[in-house]
Amino acid sequence: MATRRLGLILSGVTGRIGVNQHLGNAVANFRETPITLANGDQLELDPILVGRNANKLEQIARRFNIERWTTDLDAALSNQDDTVFFDSALTGVRFENVRRALTAGKHVLCDKPLAPTHAEAVGLARLAADLRLKNGVMMANIWLPGMRKLKTLVDSGFFDRVMRIRGEHGYWVFEGNLRPGQRPSWNYRREEGGGIVLDMMCHWHYMLEPLFGRIRRVTCAARTFAPKRWDESGQPYEATADDSGAVICEVESGAIAQIDLSWCTRVRRDDLMVMQVDGSGGSAVTGIFDCLTQHATQTPSLVWNAEDRTATDYRAAWLPVPDLPPIGNAFKVHWELFLRHVCDDTPFPWDFSMAARGIELAEACYRSSANYTWETLAETS
Amino acid sequence: MATRRLGLILSGVTGRIGVNQHLGNAVANFRETPITLANGDQLELDPILVGRNANKLEQIARRFNIERWTTDLDAALSNQDDTVFFDSALTGVRFENVRRALTAGKHVLCDKPLAPTHAEAVGLARLAADLRLKNGVMMANIWLPGMRKLKTLVDSGFFDRVMRIRGEHGYWVFEGNLRPGQRPSWNYRREEGGGIVLDMMCHWHYMLEPLFGRIRRVTCAARTFAPKRWDESGQPYEATADDSGAVICEVESGAIAQIDLSWCTRVRRDDLMVMQVDGSGGSAVTGIFDCLTQHATQTPSLVWNAEDRTATDYRAAWLPVPDLPPIGNAFKVHWELFLRHVCDDTPFPWDFSMAARGIELAEACYRSSANYTWETLAETS
Amino acid sequence: MATRRLGLILSGVTGRIGVNQHLGNAVANFRETPITLANGDQLELDPILVGRNANKLEQIARRFNIERWTTDLDAALSNQDDTVFFDSALTGVRFENVRRALTAGKHVLCDKPLAPTHAEAVGLARLAADLRLKNGVMMANIWLPGMRKLKTLVDSGFFDRVMRIRGEHGYWVFEGNLRPGQRPSWNYRREEGGGIVLDMMCHWHYMLEPLFGRIRRVTCAARTFAPKRWDESGQPYEATADDSGAVICEVESGAIAQIDLSWCTRVRRDDLMVMQVDGSGGSAVTGIFDCLTQHATQTPSLVWNAEDRTATDYRAAWLPVPDLPPIGNAFKVHWELFLRHVCDDTPFPWDFSMAARGIELAEACYRSSANYTWETLAETS
């Protein structure tokens, strides 16, 4: 059995997600159980860790039996035998890391967000296209069991004409005084890349457009409802980033998508994230794992009655889409598709271009919120 | 025991709501069990029915033992012994009816909407004020058990600082071909006063502002998702009025209210109408009858987990506000308060001025929807 | 990385709690994973065991890799390099041990009770203050998960005005004839420091005053309901200490706290120890682990009905305070705070002064029980 070596530069995989997901669930996993390529070859991944903290790198390298590590990114990029670059470093340095990798001729996969601005993201997309380099961004929510079920509904024509979409995402994130916050404090500091609208609208973009079509216009009211929070060490700080956002998107089909984002809400719904889709043919409500449906023919004929308390449980008239065969860890799936895209040129739609479009949507949200406007998105990215 | 006679001109109480609610539950009820006024007098209501269809009027008059009826509105208005005018006629003629009644010196109570435009409604409010005539509009949702419970929460300070409000109203109204529609067809014809945004934003206005403060800005996407419907006689017609609306309101306190209205949605929530209020002190979710609460100290510390399906039922961490003592039929309550307002000069906040403000809000919604703008409401109505 | 040595004299840590908790969970634990002080130094604990039984000391020293042990307390105290003294010896010798340690210039932490009488405890508090020595007493119930949750309720203002507190502590402790007693026999001998009121009111003191304010007056009925018991070796003995106490405390805020203590009761409540707090804003019922709440707005409107058996489950209208992040073993937490208090001068409120106040409360209980009086506590301890 022939093998094909692929030299992999892994930049900044030292955080919790980097180590557990990208290394543990994806790269290390593929070294143990290699991918078989189209021609039957086994793909042999040969990673090199790049980072700033030598101690940490050494420790992680040892844990995952990785022979190579370095704190010198340029040296790593200059090695012609390593052709794929992955970046999971801090948001602030990603644009520059990715730019250097592309310039050095590497195919690039990276975490979201691709770049701090739409313009810079578009620049990277063009650079990659010009250099004919493969490129991709992690878009993990696509592989949520609930989202996969929703996609089968869309693909099967269940909804007929999609009219309305409502997304809700969030839960109460404690301020950190009486009870620790469940999210890192940088999420609430604009200057460190925080903000629920920036974080989540990138996700909602890739969850919505591939299923329902391009977003034409958007308006948003982003707000900071909890202005004071306490950080990981118990120190108070001013929250400068938005913790809530009310968004209305107009899709080119005419459908309207309302997205309600908040870390200042209390959850009375099926899941921490929920998407309801109303079509002429039926409706669905999708969470992280489950997707419930009510077909047009199953729709109860309800009437307003303010005088008699009915015992009707409106939640009873919904049926779950049965579980799909598991595909395993989302990071592993996404990595495998990208590696096949690199080696076998199979399609990989979640590229820099789509990521740039997500950042465009988030930027339009902030612009519209600041100016009380509706923003029109570009026809082509 | 002394009695006080009150002559009451009832215009257009021939429809379902007019007969059952305004006549049956309110006027006829007060004739059987008279209201006792502040000075101990019993209030004796002496109604006269006014309408266009003599047959119908006679029938209704007989059913409710009403001696007087006429098809001549002017004649009725010229009787100086009848001092209160009530209008439940078609929306299209209300403005003119009310204007004539005021000009004839009558105190006026009427169904909503008060007038087809904000300007006309303000005109009626000014005319009534100039003539020092009592005036009021039906705002029945105030008396919903769920809304009364929500008000006790606001009054008790439960929410502390209100940050977010989300309203959802609606259900699937069948187009009328395969299954009859549950609402009258004029609701779907703009030219006859239809439109869910017009209908419902007047309600949401008086449900929101008294509890949470004045609405400063609004944006809306009103849409007609079901363009073809079939009427009461099975004939197809074009739906010219909006059947869905996505609304974002900015309250002067800084709170954001999102209102989701639709007759093209399928219900997966606690009730046909639901309002969630998120405050720093706690949250509540109110329906027509029930109001559920989750206090800040009872709020679970939730974290995103896309890998393990948890068995958490997010609906378990809510407790109902116990039922309040029943106050009886909402129409009867509203009528009684208006009659006391007329006879004893007790307060009645639901006047033409507040009704005009609701129409202003609805108009701003439509303007913003047509032009993709945010609209600023007047500081004073 | 610099280290700071701290010489630690451990007196009488030979019992179950001494070995498992003070040594195992606290001291030995901090030798494996040292505390990092404010200046970044690692705290290196160098303990010496002191006791009466050389065999036992040697055995324990070996088990925990402790190099030093002695049966000569004076010699240990004369070593100027050991600056902290801890006492877990028998209650009867604690006062003298602590007095000698203070006189020798040691900072002191010890088990409760600090001294057999309030006067002696106050004497130790004054001595420590005069010599400017750090001092503390174990108050482990503060760190119970249920008590920590209750504190967040108090801190968040949940209760508004606290009106009533009811504490219940106890369970049936078998007399020892038919079934062994679950507690050591000295607990039931007054002359050996037994008595549920002495034991528990010291706990309730530090559980109540920091949360609800100073106790102004107290009355108590302490009783011995099981006069004959059988000891660890099956020998019968006369129980000379109280096994039950009914206590009423008046708090300076005007709140009333009723404490019901008994080892002659059978448990029909949520936990072995339960505290209900009734405030104008809401109520809570706290046990060892859980804390349930009912907000004012969630309070059912109940009425007495002796004729119809209702199906109401009064326990359904309560919601738990969600779990707080675990802080680990209570003894470890208390020790760490004391060691930081010694090394970094951070606050440590659980000092001799507070412990003396607890003994004052217990003494007042006994005095009031003997004389059928209400006792007034000193304004300052």
Place this chain on the structure above:
Amino acid sequence: MATRRLGLILSGVTGRIGVNQHLGNAVANFRETPITLANGDQLELDPILVGRNANKLEQIARRFNIERWTTDLDAALSNQDDTVFFDSALTGVRFENVRRALTAGKHVLCDKPLAPTHAEAVGLARLAADLRLKNGVMMANIWLPGMRKLKTLVDSGFFDRVMRIRGEHGYWVFEGNLRPGQRPSWNYRREEGGGIVLDMMCHWHYMLEPLFGRIRRVTCAARTFAPKRWDESGQPYEATADDSGAVICEVESGAIAQIDLSWCTRVRRDDLMVMQVDGSGGSAVTGIFDCLTQHATQTPSLVWNAEDRTATDYRAAWLPVPDLPPIGNAFKVHWELFLRHVCDDTPFPWDFSMAARGIELAEACYRSSANYTWETLAETS
């Protein structure tokens, strides 16, 4: 079948309890289905209604087919054919009504409280004894299903030596602003006979002493925790009567009874009223309907464990006393026993003497609360 006529003067049975219970469930019931006396005679009740409001009396008389009614109490008392007097009039006039009835030679049954002071109640008891007149007071809680079950436990020797009793009575009575209070406003006005300690300690007296022996000493902290309330018409008023009381009673057997009374508490227990009895032989917890038991041999061996959260449900180890055969309405039972006492001289322990003792207990509670004392009750009443 012979009949025996009994002339019955019913004074003040115009309130809700008077009409429904005393008339409907007792007197009217015995007129329909007469009691058979010891000698086989049927007892024929011939009542006369006495009150102040002629209209009301006439209406009630008609409803219950009672031929005689009057507003002249003296006239009624002077009729030698009517030998039994019953009083359910306002508390304020009861003493005088009863005194006059006794003086007129009538046997007397009345509602509680018998008199406003212990001295006056003792006076009535002595007067009745001197005149050899039968006398009784309503003590309805004795006939609660739960209390009847508890009595079977006492009678059967289940408890062996009773050591501790804990009574809890109460629930949250709303202040009346946001939600109406569930009790009449006079309950909260001292000057109108209000106060939870006065009301309830009379009940607890007759519930405790017949089962557990005479109360020797008592102390109490009566408090008004909700100083402002709103009355039946929505007007605010100052609450001058106690709404909470913490009571400790010492029983002559040596047992201690703690009674916790409050209209400012939220209910987390089995019933609105609960009594736990701990005996050497077993314990019981009684509510209005149910009585749960745990025998000494069923008592779990519990140990304090603050480190591991156990799943133990302490409520599982209790078993209900099965329902006793129903005896029907409590008022009917009490009346029947009194009527037999009058006609057949059967025993009736719930006499003026016992009622006076209950008032003595309540008075002692108030005295001890005002002066921070323990009060000793008289050896004989």
